[in-house]
Amino acid sequence: xxxxxxxxxxxxxxxxxxxxxxxxxxxxxxxxxxxxxxxxxxxxxxxxxxxxxxxxxxxxxxxxxxxxxxxxxxxxxxxxxxxxxxxxxxxxxxxxxxxxxxxxxxxxxxxxxxxxxxxxxxxxxxxxxxxxxxxxxxxxxxxxxxxxxxxxxxxxxxxxxxxxxxxxxxxxxxxxxxxxxxxxxxxxxxxxxxxxxxxxxxxxxxxxxxxxxxxxxxxxxxxxxxxxxxxxxxxxxxxxxxxxxxxxxxxxxxxxxxxxxxxxxxxxxxxxxxxxxxxxxxxxxxx
Amino acid sequence: xxxxxxxxxxxxxxxxxxxxxxxxxxxxxxxxxxxxxxxxxxxxxxxxxxxxxxxxxxxxxxxxxxxxxxxxxxxxxxxxxxxxxxxxxxxxxxxxxxxxxxxxxxxxxxxxxxxxxxxxxxxxxxxxxxxxxxxxxxxxxxxxxxxxxxxxxxxxxxxxxxxxxxxxxxxxxxxxxxxxxxxxxxxxxxxxxxxxxxxxxxxxxxxxxxxxxxxxxxxxxxxxxxxxxxxxxxxxxxxxxxxxxxxxxxxxxxxxxxxxxxxxxxxxxxxxxxxxxxxxxxxxxxxxxxxxxxxxxxxxxxxxxx
Numbered sequence: 203x204x205x206x207x208x209x210x211x212x213x214x215x216x217x218x219x220x221x222x223x224x225x226x227x228x229x230x231x232x233x234x235x236x237x238x239x240x241x242x243x244x245x246x247x248x249x250x251x252x253x254x255x256x257x258x259x260x261x262x263x264x265x266x267x268x269x270x271x272x273x274x275x276x277x278x279x280x281x282x283x284x285x286x287x288x289x290x291x292x293x294x295x296x297x298x299x300x301x302x303x304x305x306x307x308x309x310x311x312x313x314x315x316x317x318x319x320x321x322x323x324x325x326x327x328x329x330x331x332x333x334x335x336x337x338x339x340x341x342x343x344x345x346x347x348x349x350x351x352x353x354x355x356x357x358x359x360x361x362x363x364x365x366x367x368x369x370x371x372x373x374x375x376x377x378x379x380x381x382x383x384x385x386x387x388x389x390x391x392x393x394x395x396x397x398x399x400x401x402x403x404x405x406x407x408x409x410x411x412x413x414x415x416x417x418x419x420x421x422x423x424x425x426x427x428x429x430x431x432x433x434x435x436x437x438x439x440x441x442x443x444x445x446x447x448x449x450x451x452x453x454x455x456x457x458x459x460x461x462x463x464x465x466x467x468x469x470x471x472x473x474x475x476x477x478x479x480x481x482x483x484x485x486x487x488x489x
Numbered sequence: 490x491x492x493x494x495x496x497x498x499x500x501x502x503x504x505x506x507x508x509x510x511x512x513x514x515x516x517x518x519x520x521x522x523x524x525x526x527x528x529x530x531x532x533x534x535x536x537x538x539x540x541x542x543x544x545x546x547x548x549x550x551x552x553x554x555x556x557x558x559x560x561x562x563x564x565x566x567x568x569x570x571x572x573x574x575x576x577x578x579x580x581x582x583x584x585x586x587x588x589x590x591x592x593x594x595x596x597x598x599x600x601x602x603x604x605x606x607x608x609x610x611x612x613x614x615x616x617x618x619x620x621x622x623x624x625x626x627x628x629x630x631x632x633x634x635x636x637x638x639x640x641x642x643x644x645x646x647x648x649x650x651x652x653x654x655x656x657x658x659x660x661x662x663x664x665x666x667x668x669x670x671x672x673x674x675x676x677x678x679x680x681x682x683x684x685x686x687x688x689x690x691x692x693x694x695x696x697x698x699x700x701x702x703x704x705x706x707x708x709x710x711x712x713x714x715x716x717x718x719x720x721x722x723x724x725x726x727x728x729x730x731x732x733x734x735x736x737x738x739x740x741x742x743x744x745x746x747x748x749x750x751x752x753x754x755x756x757x758x759x760x761x762x763x764x765x766x767x768x769x770x771x772x773x774x775x776x777x778x779x780x781x782x783x784x785x786x787x788x789x790x791x792x793x794x795x
Contacts, residue, residue: 327507332733460635468630
């Protein structure tokens with residue numbers, strides 16, 4: 203362990219990150235949710251789907267610290283299982299966005315020309331649908347449901363990746379070592395994927411962390427609108443959509459799933475900001 | 490300058506054309522049989538055939554698109570399958586409400602965001618600064634629909650000060666506007682702070698201070714003017730984002746706007762209305778961004794139009 207820490211410390215950015223208390227707080231929150239997701243069957247006190255109508259809408263107690271929902275299900279257990287769903291959503295959507303967006307952005311920035319022009323117009327069109335709207339459109343086409351919501355959120359993140367990677371590639375491709383690789387006879391595609399892209403990894407990692415937060419937020423939004431996860435899936439957004447009907451008599455049923463969304467999103471945002479500061483010394487201290 | 494405006498306006502045209510294609514494609518890309526999806530699972534085969542004919546789905550795509558565009562130019566977006574009213578009329582009834590909500594939340598965001606940012610920057614590392622930045626951080630991580638529900642719980646259910654749902658008096662506007670404006674407020678505060686810090690480091694600010702001007706004068710007369718340029722850009726972009734975010738807020742507060750109409754229509758498979766609402770919100774967003782770009786030039790004469 204000690205040797206591992208020493209080794210990690212030899213990287214400047216890890217040192218920076220360890221000095222940033224907010225980033226560490228973010229990482230801690232993220233890890234707590236990750237553990238909850240991985241160990242859900244062991245840490246959740248009950249089955250998240252098990253009903254107990256007699257205990258419907260009961261407030262928080264020793265028996266059920268977050269209280270019960272409208273069907274008497276244990277909210278704590280549902281929030282814990284919800285972490286699984288939300289983190290999966292984040293992983294799948296960021297994966298879709300990155301897998302499609304990064305190569306498109308790299309090719310667009312590196313080769314330029316007509317291809318770049320077309321790609322940028324395409325991005326303009328995608329960005330013409332503000333925020334969650336693009337995801338809503340995709341869901342209304344593909345159909346309502348959790349899987350489609352993940353795909354929709356993933357598609358919604360593609361333009362951000364294209365823009366980001368294109369920008370990085372544009373600056374990197376001017377460096378001498380790229381000319382050197384070309385002089386050695388490397389093929390253009392090899393240059394893009396072996397020499398240019400690895401050097402864009404910093405911004406990509408930062409963006410992915412922040413995008414994870416956005417993905418959780420959007421997917422919860424879709425769930426809340428009834429366009430994402432359907433009942434009885436313990437997805438945080440969908441839980442809110444059901445419990446809001448009982449907000450007057452059982453505010454706890456609305457409070458806890460929302461807090462889970464807020465905290466997990468906050469965790470990824472804090473960690474992402476910290477990563478950015480650590481990876482890009484120029485930004486240190488600003489914003 | 491004139492040339493820049495013309496160029497910028499012309500650049501919007503391909504985007505708008507692309508938006509129209511995307512909205513047109515939305516319905517046609519439904520997996521399986523779009524007519525079947527639109528008619529619903531319990532529809533008779535005759536009804537499905539009728540829907541297909543009504544929408545012209547049996548014709549070649551380019552002819553369908555031609556019809557679609559011709560309709561758009563005449564302001565004809567088809568009819569709602571739920572109410573049988575023209576889609577344009579449905580949208581026209583609700584769009585002013587969405588605009589009202591969006592502008593009100595922009596107002597809230599500006600009213601609190603800019604002063605908070607200024608004070609944070611001038612009193613850097615003070616308790617106020619830390620507190621503002623903490624709230625700003627929470628603001629950008631907050632699920633807007635949950636914030637709405639919590640505000641509703643506090644101010645209408647518990648305290649009984651404000652109405653919880655619907656539209657009518659100015660009081661009805663308060664909760665939705667604060668809810669929708671919260672994340673923009675956080676964003677505006679963060680940008681104002683960092684931009685102000687940047688400007689306060691400039692030589693001319695030091696000069697102004699060296700002349701013996703009062704600190705308040707330096708900040709408001711010398712620093713603020715330049716610090717606000719990036720803030721205005723961000724606010725413009727936020728205006729568009731608010732337009733999109735209105736979908737969630739309108740659902741929470743039963744606000745009769747375009748966003749809520751769109752969500753309801755998705756549930757009811759009323760695709761003509763969904764298409765119309767998406768188109769309207771996207772076009773409004775593109776036009777707002779265009780306006781922001783143009784205003785930017787007037788605000789900052791240093792920008793060269795090349």
